[in-house]
Amino acid sequence: MPFSVELREKINQIISKSETRQSALIPTLHAVQREYGWLPNECMSEVAEILDIPPASVQNVATFYTMFFTKPVGKHVIWLCRTLSCALRGAEHVEHYLSEKLGIHTGETTTDGKITLLEAECLASCGTAPAMLVDDELYENLTRKKIDELIEKLKKD
Amino acid sequence: MPEMRIIRTYVDKPNSESIESYTASGGYTALPRALKMGPLEIIDEVKKSGLRGRGGAGFPTGIKWSFVQRDSKQPIYLCCNADESEPGSFKDREIIERDPHQMLEGIVIGCYAINSHKCYIYIRGEMPKGARILERAIRESYEKGFLGKNILGSGFNLDVVLFVGAGAYICGEETALLESIEGKNGEPRPRPPFPAQVGLFGCPTIVNNVETLTCVPHIINRGAEWFASIGTPKNTGTKIYGLSGSINKPGLYELPLGISLRELIYEYGEGIRNGKEVKAISPGGGSAAVLTAEEINIPMDFDSLARAGSMLGTAGVTVIDDATCMVRVAQNLAHFYRDESCGQCVQCREGTWWLEKMLTRIEEGMGRMEYIDTLIDACFQMKGTTICALADGCAMPVESIVKKFRHEFEEHIKLGKCPFGNKYMGIWDGSD
């Protein structure tokens, strides 16, 4: 599946601003993931070809960084912080609540493909714990009500 | 007692992130002043201010800047480390989201001082809002001529590029950050060579933390002596302390370096929530050795905490109440470092994994008494033996918890279960 003209254009822009072709890799993977939702092998191959680097080094980077997905994820991704400050303010309780509510374990995607629940390490929201990042938005001082409303919204989307 | 707000002065103001708000409140006045000074004069001023790196290590910023060979034939890079990922640390995110131009102004002055014409701001992938705001702020700065060619008619050129990470705590380590910008795995580089000689793309590079750079315009505007007069003689200026965990009023507090931990927790944080007592404090981010309630009078500065066997780190203070199981705290942190280890050094890759396993077994009632000394010895061998300090960051809190709360470990092992008996860690005040 060749990339769309727009995506190619975006990648070319990234390359033109990068010191080396390898250094265009992470911004390029961001751009590709934004379009596809995740990074299928074919996309990684194509990125390798465009950047003229070995596909293994694309896979390398795609699997090192947790925010790149080399397996499909739901339409929305919930990153729930599990680290100390959030844990002290109930992250494990939140995880249990979310897990029950969505009917999935952490690391899984709802059967309708809408929501993936993932464990995040410290989201720099310790002062407003517990917190989670949902797609591009941070949700802080989580309460049952906030979670209920959010999930409702995500499911409708 | 009010805070001593210098950096945080305008964070509560609506639209404080816009360039209009920043210039209206006296922003971008340090820059023209700096551009009239010689670069060496700036470095000197920063040295005199006593400013120490706010990213964790507390290295004097002026001295760091002077390591760069200014007449290098290669380009010189400044990298602004906005990868804030340290457990308990959330100060940089506020600067980025609420007052990014302060930081940008610091970047321009810093680049001018070290003769750099390109700066990368490395922001972690988990801060999409921060990235959006920074992108806008950079654009505004270009438009107003604070960035780009011939800045304010000085002949100085500077490009600033925003680089968005993709989820890796290790990229906050300066050489891993450079690797990441180069499009590789964030794996720290063995030193020597040091980044000031061989850094980004093989060129001389300085990496500074967000808060560090944000201090710079204030030093230029109000003078090194003013800055040095705040705090203690060797720990100058204000520091943004982050209070989190089992505290009544978590949040950020800008106060002079050297304020006592007790004051921070009880005056500003208003004590422990749910009527509990302090059991332990992680005073400087997850990587710092924990302190006990008895150590609460310690001054919160680089040197005092180092003397106490801990560190100021990012000054992210996580307070742990007496209803919390310390084995669980240690396990929570070990889990973090295990997941975040890049996997290069064996002590880190296997050590964090091993610590987490032992701690989990103890917590689940399957531990054995020998584990306690094994934990301490494994931690000892993880410290100072690896390429970067991530293994130390795991070993220091775990070792201190095992040593200072040994009785809790023994109790777990004797009982064959966690004496606290909580299914889930912490308390969730989940009702609105």
Add this chain to the structure above:
Amino acid sequence: MPKLTIDGQEADVQDGLNLIQAAALIGIEIPHFCYHPALSIVAQCRQCLVEIEGVPKVMPACNTFVRDGLVVKTNTTKAIKAREAVVEFTLINHPLDCPICDKGGECPLQLTAFKHGPGYSRFDGPEEKKVRKKYFLSEKILYDPNRCIMCTRCVRFTDEVTQTGELGYDGRGFRKKIVVFPGKNLDNELSGNVIDLCPVGALLGKDTLHEERVWYWKYTDTICPLCSNGCNITVGIDPRKGRVARVRPRVNHEVNDYWICDRGRYEFKIVQDENRLREPFIREGEGFRIATWDETLDLLAAEIIKTKNDPSTSIAFVASPMLTNEECYLLKKITEILSIEKPVILTEPIDGEKKFGLISQDPYPNNKGLRDIGLSSDSDRLDGVINSLYEGKIKALYVVGEDLFSVVKGGERGKLREVLSKLSFLAVQDFKLTETAKLAHVIIPGASPYEKDGTFTNDMGRIQRIKKAIPPQGSAKPDWEILCLLGKRFSQEGFNYVNPSQIMLEIADRIPAFNGINYEKIGMLGINKMG
């Protein structure tokens, strides 16, 4: 020359060395896994930790470079404990399956654990060790992620040496493993070297998988005969089967550095197994019969004399660049004694850039040597042997080690077959039954290059010794021995050599290109006699 002290011993060493290298020079071994002199330094296995005076932390010897006044201590309690701890950490997730691991016996991890480890592990709960599936990185290389200690030598090899980049990592931290991109293979022509580079049994050759414990094999240092580069190799012999079991590179910075190509590594099997000649044969009707050596050589000698004495016809000797210098010399000596045309070579050396600096396009190991001995290729002569054959000028042919069908173009093969069938006499001496041999009147079984002693001169003019690793098959003989036996049938003197070393002494005496050479001087790394 910086002067430093290691464990109390002073040493003047060359600038630019790291502490592993410097210590080795004065006989102190610092254990290591990730460091390899041909690869970049990553300092991540941490096994080489030592103490440096004035430095509070233990430092990796691989990334600490010699400088004047450096005081290094490898044997302090702190350094020893640090290295013991590294062994303990390394073994936590390493399966202790040495008894069923091919690497056992030559495994750096095993040796290091033995010499530098604490001798125990406090890791409790072996059932919790990480267990992951093995998989093939190529048809020939199996990867076991459980054994892998993440030294990353293999990845750096494909990044830095071959620059083909097939290998990468999947995941980070404790999840990390070595992978190829889905659908791709580790298939560059040097790929097998990762097996040797691996300091544990994580990368294994499928061809020798579970074949034998390494200590049962016998090892011989020799030269790879499969191209003109002359890579230095060590051949492992399975004594029970009397066969070459594996080929490994032998370090020679002048020739092949640390590497060999996959052809050199795997194709000994073709040499060893396919169409081997084990007995002398004499044609009988449409087929062959097994003959005795005396009978065969007598017949060969008689035919040579007969042709030589017949002015209406002529005989040509063909020498292959597969022959050693000594053998070629003997063949030439026979033609001199008989006053006949000297042997010819039918192939040209092929120049051109070598792939990865060591894979030559010239498939013969001794084109250069044969020319130094004084032979030239056929094309130098206007009436080349093949043309003379076609024109019927040559009626008899003694071919040593060459398959004529491999030197003519495809379209000419029919014609060649016709001409060869019409020869009054065709003798072929070879170690395998070639298409040419199938048309011969007499077949003389020689030895493969793994089965005899001698020297090759590589395309850079380096004279190197090949050594007999296994005996020739059946009643076959090394070619130099056969040529001595043949020579004696023409002359009482001049062919009484006990070994090729004696032949070389004579060559050195008579041929300027070999002036002053003897086996001792050649040693195991060869000698350059250019200019």
